[in-house]
Amino acid sequence: MSSNTSEGDRRLVSSILGVKYSNDRERYLGLPNIIGRNKKISFQILKNKLKKRIKSYNVGFYVKEARRS
Structure with missing residues (x-):
C-alpha cells in the first residue's frame, strides 16, 4: 500500500480482503522488492x-x- 495510506485504512482493506498486511518494505510476497x-x-x-x-x-x-x- 502507498505510504500515504493511513494505518486505519490499511487495516480495513486487509480485513475486508482477508489478507495479512506487512510493514516489511524489503519483501513482497516473500520475494525481495529490489x-x-x-x-x-x-x-x-x-x-x-x-x-x-x-x-x-x-x-x-x-x-x-x-x-x-
Missing part, C-alpha cells in the same frame, strides 16, 4: 524455502509408504 544484478543471491532465500518444503514432503511420503508396508 533485485540487483546478482539475481542468484536475491533468490537464494526463496530457493532455500522451496528445498526445505520439498524435503518435508518427501519425508511425509516415505512415512506413508512405510505405514502401508
